[in-house]
Amino acid sequence: MRIAFLTAPQGVEQIELTDPWQAVTDAGHEPVLVSTRPGHIQAFHHLDKADTFPVDDVVGEVPVESFDGLVLPGGVANPDFLRMEDKAVAFVQDFFEQGRPVAAICHAPWTLVEADVVRGRVLTSWPSLRKDIQNAGGTWIDEQVKVCDHGPNKLITSRRPDDLKAFCEAFLDVFTEEAA
Template identity: 70%
Template structure:
């Protein structure tokens, strides 16, 4: 259980894969945790169902104000545009990297590891992702494997990764287990 734990969900203003945001969000709440939506800008973010616009969600805090020390873990949802945008925003990259510096669990799905590549925190880790990221992850020093979910403890923190929306059940379980540990 995650009683009393607060988990940051880092997303760009546009382009997050909706189900990769909403399913882990629900899992954190069901496990007794508090999810907090953090973005690069205040207001609302626009989610997508693949390439189609989906719902909007209110931002709780921004990366230039949020303190990673106030959170017990981090979820990085995917979508192609979401992590591609985040990795170009230095404050977002520093925010994600801080969870590794502080030894806190991180869960990333689909294309989300791009943000971690930019933060230079994947070296020596075993990970999975959307298959098109495997070369990027290997070039950044990670060992890429094609599995539903990978929980890597070889580093300063627990890192949970999954490939795609079809893996969400396993991803959510592994992430909430990591956050509750």
């Protein structure tokens, strides 16, 4: 399986990128870093700069069909930057339109709200997104991981870095099931 990890050029919470990336690699699958610009992305540990990572593909130049699933890491700034990029929002919408599974953690559902894909779905996130999700027609719950299969695809969401183990297990199970 090829799994896209969509991030902005800066602002992604490093552990929310690296732990799922490692889980995909350990499962024998191929993680692919997709961003809005070529080069490298700048990760963060909360508000402090962390490591940089090389971009594999640029959104708008790589078709959704080349991936089996999409992971949206969080960080406060990452989804805020992504939701302002039309090509990134369209990339997310295409996953939903094509029925491909999507996983999002922490603040990443902001991008889902902008893509208008939470309506009628039950999901979780960082608690401060509760009203945004509700205003977009979704139902917010406070659970470690939520798998929602409303609509043509499955959406896996999680709240925070402390939930990463459960998040990785859940999205890998769903992605593997959907690819079979």
